[in-house]
Amino acid sequence: MAHVIAAPCVADYSCVEICPVNCISPRAADRDFDDAEQLYINPDVCIDCGACVEVCPVLAIFEADCLPEKWRHYAQVNREHFLGKGE
Ligand code: SF4
């Protein structure tokens, strides 16, 4: 299981630096950093520490098991962001 970023994300990058395993993208060095509409959590790397939840100003981050029904598909949206990136 992992944490998931859902629709409310405003891409303010507050969560990126706090993540102890650097699993939130895009990061400053990534090509899609400048025009990202939301950020994503790599579910294969996230260790479920919960640190990102505390810093998100819009409550966009949930444990996968606790995603509101209307945003449940964001678990797959987050996962798909990393497909083929070798991360
Ligand atoms: S729960 Fe922890 S490891 Fe997972 S994305 Fe948030 S800060 Fe990173």
Ligand code: SF4
């Ligand atoms: S802290 Fe919240 S709003 Fe900001 S980038 Fe992370 S998930 Fe998106």
